[in-house]
Amino acid sequence: xxxxxxxxxxxxxxxxxxxxxxxxxxxxxxxxxxxxxxxxxxxxxxxxxxxxxxxxxxxxxxxxxxxxxxxxxxxxxxxxxxxxxxxxxxxxxxxxxxxxxxxxxxxxxxxxxxxxxxxxxxxxxxxxxxxxxxxxxxxxxxxxxxxxxxxxxxxxxxxxxxxxxxxxxxxxxxxxxxxxxxxxxxxxxxxxxxxxxxxxxxxxxxxxxxxxxxxxxxxxxxxxxxxxxxxxxxxxxxxxxxxxxxxxx
Amino acid sequence: xxxxxxxxxxxxxxxxxxxxxxxxxxxxxxxxxxxxxxxxxxxxxxxxxxxxxxxxxxxxxxxxxxxxxxxxxxxxxxxxxxxxxxxxxxxxxxxxxxxxxxxxxxxxxxxxxxxxxxxxxxxxxxxxxxxxxxxxxxxxxxxxxxxxxxxxxxxxxxxxxxxxxxxxxxxxxxxxxxxxxxxxxxxxxxxxxxxxxxxxxxxxxx
Numbered sequence: 001x002x003x004x005x006x007x008x009x010x011x012x013x014x015x016x017x018x019x020x021x022x023x024x025x026x027x028x029x030x031x032x033x034x035x036x037x038x039x040x041x042x043x044x045x046x047x048x049x050x051x052x053x054x055x056x057x058x059x060x061x062x063x064x065x066x067x068x069x070x071x072x073x074x075x076x077x078x079x080x081x082x083x084x085x086x087x088x089x090x091x092x093x094x095x096x097x098x099x100x101x102x103x104x105x106x107x108x109x110x111x112x113x114x115x116x117x118x119x120x121x122x123x124x125x126x127x128x129x130x131x132x133x134x135x136x137x138x139x140x141x142x143x144x145x146x147x148x149x150x151x152x153x154x155x156x157x158x159x160x161x162x163x164x165x166x167x168x169x170x171x172x173x174x175x176x177x178x179x180x181x182x183x184x185x186x187x188x189x190x191x192x193x194x195x196x197x198x199x200x201x202x203x204x205x206x207x208x209x210x211x212x213x214x215x216x217x218x219x220x221x222x223x224x225x226x227x228x229x230x231x232x233x234x235x236x237x238x239x240x241x242x243x244x245x246x247x248x249x
Numbered sequence: 250x251x252x253x254x255x256x257x258x259x260x261x262x263x264x265x266x267x268x269x270x271x272x273x274x275x276x277x278x279x280x281x282x283x284x285x286x287x288x289x290x291x292x293x294x295x296x297x298x299x300x301x302x303x304x305x306x307x308x309x310x311x312x313x314x315x316x317x318x319x320x321x322x323x324x325x326x327x328x329x330x331x332x333x334x335x336x337x338x339x340x341x342x343x344x345x346x347x348x349x350x351x352x353x354x355x356x357x358x359x360x361x362x363x364x365x366x367x368x369x370x371x372x373x374x375x376x377x378x379x380x381x382x383x384x385x386x387x388x389x390x391x392x393x394x395x396x397x398x399x400x401x402x403x404x405x406x407x408x409x410x411x412x413x414x415x416x417x418x419x420x421x422x423x424x425x426x427x428x429x430x431x432x433x434x435x436x437x438x439x440x441x442x443x444x445x446x447x448x449x450x451x452x453x454x455x
Contacts (some may be wrong), residue, residue, distance in 0.1 A: 025405055037434065039393060040367055041267050176268055180436065205267045205434035222341070222367065245423070247373040247392025 012059035033194035034212035038220035052084035081167035088153040101128035104163035255387035288352035324350040360385035371400030408438040
């Protein structure tokens with residue numbers, strides 16, 4: 001078993017006085033795709049926000065590549081390599097995808113940023129173009145982000161996150177608003193990102209979709225991880241089923 | 250046939266996807282009842298409604314006085330033993346029920362219970378719905394947990410953004426592909442004229 005790149009140990013967060021996450025623990029290894037599913041949006045939103053540093057954690061520890069990042073803010077977490085996707089609906093005020101990607105790449109980890117800045121403009125453009133091609137927007141590189149359709153915006157959300165050169169990528173419900181065929185396309189793309197060596201945590205609503213591509217999944221319910229493991233095992237878990245179907249009494 | 254806001258003292262159950270918003274539920278149910286005030290009890294025990302509720306309460310539940318306090322305890326008997334406790338110590342179910350009590354005190358009907366399964370089990374939800382309808386309140390339960398909905402023993406409508414299907418009898422919920430899909434985060438595959446899906450004739454409550 002590979003050494004985890006991200007260790008989440010006993011993470012808890014509160015909104016006001018009430019706890020929204022209780023002792024969430026996960027380990028992510030490089031090159032793996034792990035899904036985080038659950039019946040309620042609030043729990044998943046809380047975890048995404050806490051990992052991104054948009055919401056403070058009140059308990060627990062985050063270790064990225066063995067170093068604590070629990071107290072770091074959102075920008076510093078990105079610089080260390082933990083990136084959470086932004087809402088695909090976010091408007092990016094740019095005239096061309098390629099230019100916006102070059103700008104996004106400059107926000108990556110400092111050691112990579114210096115390397116990035118030393119590169120000639122042509123090389124930077126080519127690297128950005130390669131990234132845009134990877135997410136399937138190659139033919140639209142010279143179009144404005146605002147012209148993208150919903151699937152395009154979801155691809156572009158992944159591109160913006162990948163531009164920051166993450167070692168851990170949290171894909172936060174990027175399939176919203178997409179139909180089944182479009183979601184399947186996104187699932188394939190997320191799987192390819194993991195295959196490239198990045199540890200991917202995919203927070204997703206659609207259980208069936210992640211079941212197609214993830215190696216393992218964890219079920220978040222009532223702010224706690226109530227079940228987890230390989231997809232084929234989880235599919236027969238009574239605890240996981242109860243989380244989604246509820247209890248009659 | 251399509252779902253509509255419930256009459257006073259009756260129940261409507263909706264199965265929605267995680268993508269379904271309040272505005273879409275309102276659009277699917279049509280114009281609001283003229284005489285009613287629609288009140289929503291949010292699923293999040295820490296949502297804005299809840300914060301507002303805590304603010305209104307002040308630091309301790311016992312500060313609520315008179316008929317308001319009596320009404321609270323009538324609807325939420327669980328709070329009887331919690332009067333000395335700070336608001337912050339209430340559990341998720343107590344907070345949710347307190348939100349229901351607030352709707353009642355405000356005279357809200359229909360009362361929309363959003364994702365009560367985040368806080369209540371099937372038995373408590375069933376008792377709550379019975380209590381509310383007995384008081385003349387029209388109740389809308391919005392849930393995805395199919396076993397929880399089965400406890401309410403009423404047909405459910407499926408609602409995913411602008412698509413509506415159903416109703417599905419409670420005994421068929423666990424075998425219904427679209428209901429199953431919504432429960433596990435998927436979307437409605439069934440589409441049809443006037444939003445009614447192609448899985449059998451509508452069934453009226455038994």
